[in-house]
Amino acid sequence: MLELLHIENIAIIDRADITFEPGFNALTGETGAGKSIVIDSLSAVLGQRTSRDLIRTGADKAYVSACFTGIPPEVGEDLGITWDEELLLQREIHADGKNVCRVGSRPVTVTQLRTLGSRLLNIHGQHDGQQLLDEEQHLLYLDSFGRTEPLLTAYREKYAKLTDIRRQMHALQMDEAEKARRMDTLRYQIQELQRAKLRPGEEEELTSRRNLLRNGEKFMSAVSEADFCLSGDDSTSGALALLRQAQSALEPIRRLDDSFEELYQRLEAVYSEVYDLAYTVQDKRDAFDFSPQELDEVEGRLDQLYRLKKKYGPDVESMLAYLDRSTKELDAIEDAGDTLLHLQQLEKKALSAAQSAAEELSKARHQAAERLEEQILTELRQLDMGRIRFAIDFQPQPLSESGMDAVRFLMSANVGEELRPIQKIASGGELARIMLAMKNVLSEQDRVGTMVFDEVDTGVSGRAAQKVAEKMARISRTKQVLCVTHLPQLAAMADTHFSVEKGVTDGRTFTHVRRLDRAQRRQELARLTGGAHITPTMLEGAEELLSAAEDFKRTLE
Missing domain, CATH: 3.40.50.300 (P-loop containing nucleotide triphosphate hydrolases)
Known part of the structure; x- marks a missing residue:
């Protein structure tokens, strides 16, 4: 407590x-x-x-x-x-x-x-009675009383499987004209992408090659000039020949002094490095094949990729992914008949399982409803509502997240009147007492x-x-x-x-x-009864209330 x-x-x-x-x-x-x-x-x-x-x-x-x-x-x-x-x-x-x-x-x-x-602890507010006017709450009250949560959870698992199968079936179901249009579109797109023979990284390679080809003359001029400086020609000596001449000049004296030997060896090292550089430059010159036709081909291929990117993706990798998705979608549509037949078989089994679970849940709810009606009526009789009739009405509905039952509380407050939805006939005082009865019954279900x-x-x-x-x-x-x-x-x-x-x-x-204390309670009860101006008569009435309450509580001991 x-x-x-x-x-x-x-x-x-x-x-x-x-x-x-x-x-x-x-x-x-x-x-x-x-x-x-x-x-x-x-x-x-x-x-x-x-x-x-x-x-x-x-x-x-x-x-x-x-x-x-x-x-x-x-x-x-x-x-x-x-x-x-x-x-x-x-x-x-x-x-x-x-x-x-x-x-x-x-x-x-x-x-x-x-x-x-x-x-x-449970807190019940003055507006809780209004919840009885919301028929969507009635099923929640019944499930709480009947402790049907395990059955409801089991049903929802089966219902979720059924709805997933139906979602897949809906995605495959389309009229023949729409199906033909979609297949034509997919075939055209697949063929266009396959003919393009896309290759990851190709666009970057082409861009690099285009930049090289666009600067072909500048490249040839620079490489040729470097080659001339290093290797010379028939009439002019290049750096290599001059370095070799410098070595030959030092050859006679290289052994006369260690410093000249060191110079000679350094020239040999420089000559070897320059020799490698010269042949690398020559390889670059010989390997470069500047062709205006190749530049046109590269430009054309890049333009083709640009047009494809506008339709299928921002880069080659994205277009290849689109091709893969389109191929799978076309295969799925072409195989839709077989797939749909398989899903229909699965749906039949899933529907049967969900229906069985819903029926089991509904049976438990009907049993709980009988007990709840009896206990609510017992509570209402104790609340001076002995003539009231209270019933729980079930209406079947298509399978949904909550099962196969639509539930609402009905009552008749007067003898001879037929049962009607609570929100249409219950007064504020009646709602308060019905909710009190409901809360008391439900509270007995918990600890x-x-x-x-x-x-x-x-x-x-x-x-x-x-x-x-x-x-x-x-x-x-x-x-x-x-x-x-x-x-x-x-x-x-x-x-x-x-x-x-x-x-x-x-x-x-x-x-x-x-x-x-007791005397102060008399004063407070008198105030609740008559307001600020308390009279001896009010105090006597308050004392009677206290005494009557004590007598009643003794009957509960």
Whole structure:
């Protein structure tokens, strides 16, 4: 159960510590006093979505912690979260949007906090009743009650396989004229690309060769000049001949002095290097075949590649990839008849499997619906709605993500009236009580030990309010109940009563949460009944409410 809620800098609450007790805890107070802020704080520490606007004006962060006791450690095992006797949840909300979450002293993510929080406490707001007006929610309620999630998961796996097969079939199915047009287009494109005989890296090679050919005369002139300088001609000596002459000049004296020998050897080395250079230049000159015809051929090939790139891709590699895809697509279309026949066989099997899974799921839902109808009617009788009829209507639908069932809740609020959709006939008070019945039935399916009701009694009054109070008392005998209410009947039924009060100190608004003793409860119940001007008669009425509530709770012991 929730034992202690600590709040700092949340809206108009500067600081508050609320110690809750087992059983039925009620929070009352004037409208705007801050009762909903307590619930917002509780939502925040349970990992629900919140806003930095929740931070009190002038503060740089807000802080909330909640201490739970009696929670089995296995509740957090799959999250890797452990604790001893007390489970402490903490959350800091910073003005810059940063969140710091902890369980005990261990940091956790908001997602982990939210997952753990959902196993500890359920919050039911005043607008939950509106969900009953949305028929799309009805199937979710039924599945939650019937615990059909494993069957639903198994069905969805088979349905996903069926839809994938149908998607493949749809991609292959086209009329004959469209099929012929597409095949002609693909054949033309494939032939055009195949005739081009594309080769990876070819464009770069051609570009380099074109640059060389475009500068052919300049190239020949430069290489020939270099060749002349190095090798000379019939009438003129080049560098090689002059180096050899220099060596011959030193030959007679090379052995007379070591320095001349060194010069001779250096000339020999230079001669060898220049000899290699000369023959390399000659090879370049001889290898270069400058041909205007070749330049035209290179230009033509590059132009062909340019035109193909405009249609099939930015480079040769992309065009080859397009050719591969087109070839595969043409093969697929040509083989579509066989492939489609194979897929039709697979579809038949997948449809049968999905249909069987859907029927099994539907059977479980019908069985759950019978139990849910019975339990809801039992709950409604306890809420002074004994004459109401409640039923769950099933309508078949084509297989979809949710199965083969369209589900909606029907009711008849008056004797002799036929069953109709809830959204067409239920009043606000009836919706509130039906939702309370629904929440109580569903809560019995889980292990959550604390239930929070935030003004779920909206639209309820008189005898119905008394029945709602009695229902809350019954729930509180197996689960801890926290209830924010404006109804004196509910507040009187509480085992522990808190008053949420707003005041102004030093020009700032503050909210305080005060636990009431019996005399203070009489005052608060009288205020809830008659307003600010409390009379002795109102106090007597409040005492009667408290006494009647005590008598009723004794019958539950």
